[in-house]
Amino acid sequence: MQLSNETNPKQTSVDVLIIGAGPSGLMLWTCGFERTADYFELILDSLGIGQDVWREANHMLEIRFWVSVVLLIRSQVEAIAYPDQNPDQDGKLYRSDRIVDTIPGLSCFQQATLHQARIEDHLLGYIWKHSNISVERGIMPESLSIDKQKSEDADEYAISIVLRHLVPEAIEEPVARGSADSRTETVHAKYLVGCDGAHSWTRRQIGSIMEGEQTDFVWGVLDIIPITDFPDIRYRCAIHSATGSLMVIPREDGYLDRFKTTPGTLVASARNTLAPYTLSYKHCHWWTAYRIGQRVGSKFSKENRVFLAGDAVHTHSPKAGQGMNISMHDTYNLGWKLARVIKGWASPDLLKIRDTERHRIAKGLIEFDQRFSRLFSGRPTKDIMDTTGVDLRTFKAVFEKGNLFASGCAVEYPASLIVAKLDNVPEEKDLAYDKMATIGRTSGSFTSITGKQGLASKVPIGMRMPSYKELLPSTGVWRLLVFAGDIRDQAQFLRYQKLGAALDATDPFLQRYTVRGGATWPQRLVEVLTIHSAPRVETELRQFPEVFHPFSEEYGWDYNKIFVDDDTYHEGPGRAYEDYGINKLTGCVIIVRPDQYVSWVGDLEDVTSMEQFLSAFMKDQNVKAR
Template sequence: MTQSDSQVDVLIVGAGPAGLMLALWLSRLGINTRIVDKRTDKVFSGQADGFQVRTLEILDSFGIGERVWKEANHMIEVSFWNPDENGVIRRNNTAPDNVSGLSRFTESVLHQGRMESFFLDAIAASHPHPSGSSAVKVERMVLPTSLSIDEAAADDDDAYPVTVTLRHLTEEEATPTQRLSNLSDGLFRSNLAGDDVGDMLERSKAREGVHEETVKAKFVVGCDGAHSWTRKALGPDFEMQGEMTDYIWGVLDIVPITDFPDVRNRSMIHSASNGSLMIIPRENKLVRLYIQLTEVSVDGGRIDRSKITPEIIFNAARKIISPYKLDYHYCDWWTAYQIGQRVGNHFSKVDRVFLAGDAVHTHSPKAGQGMNVSMQDAYNLGWKLGLVCKKVMQRSILSTYELERKQIADELIAFDHKFSRLFSGRPAKDILDETGVSMEEFSKAFEMSHMFTSGIGVDYSPSALVSKPREAHQLLNEDKAADLKSDQDKPSNGVDSILDLAKNCKPGMRFPSFQVVAQAGARPWQLHHKMPSDGRFRIVVFAGDILSAPRRDLVNALGAWLAEHVLARAPKMDLSPGADPHAGTMRFKTDAAPSAVDVLLLHNSKRLEVEILRDLHETYHPFDSKLGWDYDKVFVDEESYHNGHGEAFKGYGVDPGKGAVVVVRPDGYVGLVSSLEEDGWKAVETWFERVLKMS
């Protein structure tokens, strides 16, 4: 055995969607990062496929959303089919698959492997960062074998308290034994399959010259799936809690040859006695079928896996969809799974080792949540780790990861529990049939679930990062309040949001996007496009009519105040040359690194009567001695020349007569809503004092 030692800021275990999202964040922030995966390559077919609208917004903030949006099938409509009085399936209802006005995106479907490719491309294209970190590369066929934390050093900002041993496998050792060919390995990675890490270790142990290295890391993140090695390495205190059901479902990705009329809609079919089928229309003429396997029984917790074959699954689908005919020539993938909901009891250990994605929550795939919630775990964690490594943000903020994401996992499990039981249940025969599921009940539950499944409904609890209004704190249940770890994490961070000022910018929820017009150049933009995931916090000043002299004076006084009390005190932060996806590669460097806090201004005066340099304080058009003034911080809520009116003040729920100041976190969630008037300014400063390492 050969041996070597090294040191890294963040070590990511697992290169699925969660691990890759984290690696992308960290490479954009210029953090010294490694990402290892035990497998030989990425996923080429099957697995997850659903993209929720919030996920698309997040991917768009990194400049890769449009690749998914372009290739994916956009799922627009859903059909519900139920047995009629003769037991024959009939279309009962057709409805939109998305809530209107929630986002500029709609739910979309594309297989996980394409997503992984987009991440890999974006990580590879990450330009040399001014901080000098080298490009992140996925190291495949690498398996961790031990992990320890020097807890005494956990509170030292400069320490590398986590030690991990990594073993480098050969291709043969890294290839799972059950993975023979694409079609015969349907149960590979299913929750009906066992963990294969033991096998891998066993096979590599005997080899002469096996290479192991010891890595010392500031932080380690386990994105290593349902059988998470990292979770197990953290000891018996870390466990998955929840239960499995007796429901077994099969999955087929096929190009269907069928006369079923709604095969390009999302369709929910409850048959009279053969179980349920869900159709998910996919990219590339594929559809995914989720098929209830009523004939596979769970015998005392054991399932006879030999009974689960593509033929059995396909025949079950044919029975459910009858009298329509179903056939196929191409089958891209198949699998089966047992429905169950489990969630980890801890998401981190001493805020030095973290768990994300399937490593801390597993559930049924039919609502298309898994990959989304996993990527969003990593999206929540990435900037926090990055800004702590850069010493821009206080380390205590890391405790908000578990606070925020365990809450979401719990909500997901509760949702899935309800939804999968409704869908696996027998359809009601008539109105008196109480054990059956009525179509009305199901349609209603489906509709209610939109806000949750879209990801837009996420509403994080109060913490140093989320200042809720005073009355909202009182709604917090006792348990959650007790969970908050330090004085600093107490609800409201010592400052209260004033919800009325920006009714649709809710602290803890994502800051929405509306079209605004650039003051300089008149281009219409989604405001999200001016808030890319570059690691910066943003103060959005809803200025109202800046051509009214008192308002202009107030807004400029705020600018001067922010310059002195926030921007000058906040740490500076070099930006990645690829940080703004809509600027291409930023080839021209600033003379001085910008502040970690960025200020955007939205007004509603007549654009042609405003001149940025003449009318506004320099906080709203910062000067750099190499690049001149920045003209890209001031926007107008007015009709664009060719793209209509974004009605942004209305959309954000801000009365232009009052204005508002909204603090947005680097992940796009609202931290604080405060007043444009002088009495609201201090809250902004206090908010940042609790979060950043202010000078």
């Protein structure tokens, strides 16, 4: 097949080029660019789908436990138990235990089991609703170059990538490399994000090598409508037998179920494992078989301009939705950082932190997967003398211990420019992390500011702000959460007033991080919210300093900035101070990142520390305006 002879290939300039429109690629747009980047392009290589995206939306997806609240509302969780089916001494299958699938009280949102295609459909629906997107089939990347000199200037288009737009006939060919009618396009981008899967083209271009192991376990997957008398078919369950292992994951809407089996003919193997129960089907949506590979990329980025996310940089067995969840979190973590740098609101040093944060998570994912996949794939023990089989009590203990990690709520980021705490490198020496951390320190991406963890003992710095998402929609802003304490106390109210005066001074640091333009309400890059502990009936809005509830000539007072931790009339007690480990009289201040992770904790008087912390990575918008 011959390539076309183009004399004037199309030239395009974009802020960010995303290769791959799976969950991680779609999440990157949803959480990072909808209110920030002026133009970016999204292409999907693996399925031949390409999209050009022009940003026009003004509403941000509110991230709820990795996915939008819309997904959770529309999805019915059919089962929360995890029955463990195993053979007895006579080889007959029996239910050995039932445990809760998720940790009660961990989140105010319930776990949902959703097929990847459905999540992609929801994300695409959201993007289409808030932008002008046309889906275009047949785009493949051909070459990538990075201008290192231009990489030093954040405003420069340091990346050049050649894309080939294929004709429909070429898409169907086993090796689609072009045709006489295909055309090329050269895209000049400031940043490139590779979300292009386990066989990532982007990863190969930057020389990142997948390091790890390929196990001897072979898994098969069936996506079918099961016809069976197995009693726990609508539960997520693990089944161990002498003939193999089986996991049942109930699909939404009660129709498709996925089975992961050991080698052999998939249906026959599943029947043997389920015996004496029967299994058949009329409809098979999809199936495959493969060996489990557990690997992490040797590097996650290049020149602070090209980044990898999702399966492009970590691969593992397909259990518990971890690959998709962590992939979306990869780009959620990156998206808000990219958005602020592109808009000129933050230093490019912010992007260097991403590698140290996500490498540890990827490494933890592989370690979790190695433990769990070996236990799941092995046969059960025959008796107490059997040392090669899987002990069911051990399996249950590992599952329960891994539940917190699998929930995503155990993510803890290390000390950095945006995490003000003492460094907490893992006890086991992580050479890759240590190398990244060293680079971070020498590049200035670590902070010398340390927060006062004791003031909010149950809100660890570097971890997500718990159960506070109703007030923290993902709009890309930082939050200054002022826990003002009991403002009925005169001395405490005076402390709160002094903080307000400092924030409203002639040259307050908050004004430096406010974008001014034609909008009635200036766009503040740091939002201030007050949560006090005095009874609501004993306070009046007008007694609070104006800086905490600003006034607009067009809209009046802002009533969505001051809240109270008090008993509610319809939803029980608040208990925020108690649950966060904060003194109800003296309170504290917490700085929360745009991705809802805690960055800094201090006293109401620690204005200088707040200012020094934020100024280390945020850009003064007054200087930019001049």
